[in-house]
Amino acid sequence: DARVTQTPRHKxxxxxxxxTMRCQPILGHNTVFWxxxxxxxxxxxxxxxxxxxxxxxxxxxxxRFSAEMPDATLATLKIQPSEPRDSAVYFxxxxxxxxxQGPQETQYFGPGTRLLVL
Amino acid sequence: xxxxxxxxxxxxxxxGATVAFNCTYSNSASQSFFWYRQxxxxxxxxxxxxxxxGNEDGRFTAQLNRASQYISxxxxxxxxxxxxxxxxxxxxxxxxGAGTTVTVRA
Numbered sequence: 001d002a003r004v005t006q007t008p009r010h011k012x013x014x015x016x017x018x019x020t021m022r023c024q025p026i027l028g029h030n031t032v033f034w035x036x037x038x039x040x041x042x043x044x045x046x047x048x049x050x051x052x053x054x055x056x057x058x059x060x061x062x063x064r065f066s067a068e069m070p071d072a073t074l075a076t077l078k079i080q081p082s083e084p085r086d087s088a089v090y091f092x093x094x095x096x097x098x099x100x101q102g103p104q105e106t107q108y109f110g111p112g113t114r115l116l117v118l
Numbered sequence: 119x120x121x122x123x124x125x126x127x128x129x130x131x132x133x134g135a136t137v138a139f140n141c142t143y144s145n146s147a148s149q150s151f152f153w154y155r156q157x158x159x160x161x162x163x164x165x166x167x168x169x170x171x172g173n174e175d176g177r178f179t180a181q182l183n184r185a186s187q188y189i190s191x192x193x194x195x196x197x198x199x200x201x202x203x204x205x206x207x208x209x210x211x212x213x214x215g216a217g218t219t220v221t222v223r224a
Binding site for chain 2: 044091
């Protein structure tokens with residue numbers, strides 16, 4: 001049963017520290033999404049990649065957030081420096097866009113990283 | 119205006135009842151939509167996709183009304199296990215609604 005994996009599952013850190021979250025998409029999926037979920041804002045798209053190239057990162061605070069895909073099996077989301085308002089659950093999702101399949105692929109979510117910045 | 123809006127509920131229904139709720143979207147060019155369910159402290163899981171006028175999967179039926187720009191989800195013969203938050207997604211804009219909470223009681 002193929003799944004998206006995320007590490008760490010939980011992270012508690014102090015304001016100003018660097019946080020790195022990792023995601024392993026489902027093997028063969030060529031699209032990776034990063035979302036943030038809070039009670040106030042719900043699920044917000046931060047960035048997404050297709051075939052490892054960033055397609056949209058307009059939802060991401062540029063001054064402190066960065067997202068990369070060093071290879072097809074690893075996506076990273078980094079926050080430096082972290083702030084208390086970054087506390088949220090960060091989800092990674094992957095999908096596979098196939099020509100003719102439809103206008104948008106379905107997304108399969110990982111279990112999330114629960115981040116608490118003190 | 120948010121791109122996707124949902125009635126937050128909660129919808130409290132007895133087992134076996136039918137429950138239905140809507141999701142409105144603002145982008146008239148969007149053509150693909152999805153319903154996900156999310157259990158407390160878990161990740162969203164795909165329930166069904168809606169590309170044309172509608173889709174049906176067992177007890178679940180989704181309808182798309184392009185003229186009025188809304189998608190509906192209907193759950194028939196509801197089970198206790200259907201209790202969850204249901205998220206509507208505009209697949210073109212990659213926008214999620216805030217979710218509709220459904221609680222099925224015994």
